[in-house]
Amino acid sequence: MCDQCASPLPANTGSRRRRLWDLPHQCHCPVVGVCFPLAALRQLVNKALGGKAIADDYEVHVGAVAECTQRNRLSELLQKDLEARYARSVQAFKVAKDTKAVADLWTDAIRRGDVSGAFWATLTHPRCDEVLQEVVLRDMHMLQHQAGAAVRIDVTKFNELIKENGVLARELGRAQERCTRVITEKAAEIEQLHAQLVQQRAIVIGRDSQIAFLLQDMEALKASLPDFENTSRLRRKVDQLTARQGELKAQNAQLRQQLSEAQRSLSLRESEAHTVQAAERHHDTPKESPITFHLKEKTILCVGGRNGNVANYRDVIEKAGGNFAHHDGGLEDNQGALDSVLAAADLVICQTGCISHNAYWRVKDFCKRTGKQCVFVENPSTSSLARTLQQITVDDTQDELA
Secondary structure (H helix, E strand, O other): OOOOOOOOOOOOOOOOOOOHHHOOHHHHHHHHHHHOOHHHHHHHHHHHHOOOOOOOHHHHHHHHHHHOOOOOHHHHHHHHHHHHHOHHHHHHHOOOOOHHHHHHHHHHHHHHOOOHHHHHHHHOOOOOOHHHHHHHHHHHHHHHHHHHHHHHHHHHHHHHHHHHHHHHHHHHHHHHHHHHHHHHHHHHHHHHHHHHHHHHHHHHHHHHHHHHHHHHHHHHHHHHOOOHHHHHHHHHHHHHHHHHHHHHHHHHHHHHHHHHHHHHHHHHHHHHHHHHHHHHHHHHOOOOOOOOOOOOOOEEEEEOOOHHHHHHHHHHHHHOOOEEEEEOOOOOOOHHHHHHHHHHOOEEEEEHHHOOHHHHHHHHHHHHHHOOEEEEEOOOOHHHHHHHHHHHHHHHHHHHHO
C-alpha cells in the first residue's frame, strides 16, 4: 500500500454517493490497486496524458494515486471507468439504508470472494462512516496479503504446470507424428483405391459401350431379316417342345421301369398261382370222393374260376349227369357272349374270386331279372364246386318232397 495519511471522514447525511476525489487519501491506493487492472490503468493514464507513458507499472500506480486527491482529467476518467465497471455492485448496494446494512453486504462479498466491486460500492456509499471505512480498509489490507501468498502458491503450481505441459507437449508431438504418418499412409491407400476405382469405371464404360454397339448390330440384323420374329418364336417353340420331349422320355422310362416291375411281379404271382393250382389238382385227384348227387341233364354254367381247374369242373359236372358250360368272366372270353350262355344255363355258379367286376354285376343282374338260380362261390377249387352242387341237389330234392 502507498503512503497513507489519516484524514477525518466528512459527515454525509444525504443520499449522494462520494466520488473518487471525495475519498480520504488512504483509500486511493487500495482503490487504484484493487479496482483497476494494470493494463486498464495504463490505458487511462495514456488517455489523460494524450500520449504513451514510459513509466513502469509502479510509477504509473503512484502517479494515479497522487492525482486522485483532487478533481482533474485523470481522476474524472478513473471515476467514470469505476462507475461503469462496477455498476452492478453499486446498484446492489443501493438497497442498504444504514451503515449496518452496508457492512453486511461487504461481509457477504468477502465470503463470496467478489471484493473489487463491493470495495468501491462500500467506500462510496452515503452511509459508509469512518468506522466502517477503517474496517473495510483493514479487511482489504489483509486480503491483499492473502492474495500475495496465493500468488506465490499459484506461481509454484504454475511452474509445475509448465513442466507438466512440456511433458504433455512432447507426448502430443509424438502423437501428432504418429497421426501424420498414419494419415500419410491412409492417404496413399485412398489414392491407390481411387486409381483402381477410376480404372474399374473405365472398364465398365468400355463394356457398356460394347453392349450398346452389339445391341445396335442386333437391331440392324433384325431389320435385315423380315422373318426374324417368326423364326425366333418358332425356335422358342422348338426349344419348349424339345424340353417337353425330354420330360416325356423321362416319364416313359419311368413307366417302362414300373411296367417291367409289374410284369416281374405278375410273372411271380402267375408262377405261384400255377404252383398252387398244380398242388390243388394233385390234392384233389387222390382224394376225389364218389359222386353222390345227380344233376338230371341240367346245364351248369360256371362263370369265372381258374383256367387250370376248368377240366376238373367239367369232369365233376358230367359225372353227376349234367351238361357243363363255362365263361371265364371276361378275362379272355368276350363279355358279349355272356348273355347267351346265361340264357341257356339251368344253374349258374359264379366264382367271385376269379371274375371281372363287369361280369359279376351282369351275372347278378341277369339272374335277378330272369329268376334263374345263381350261386356265388368264393373258393375256386374243385372240391368246393362239388360241395356246392351237392348242397344244391339236396335242397332241390327237399323242395320236391315238400
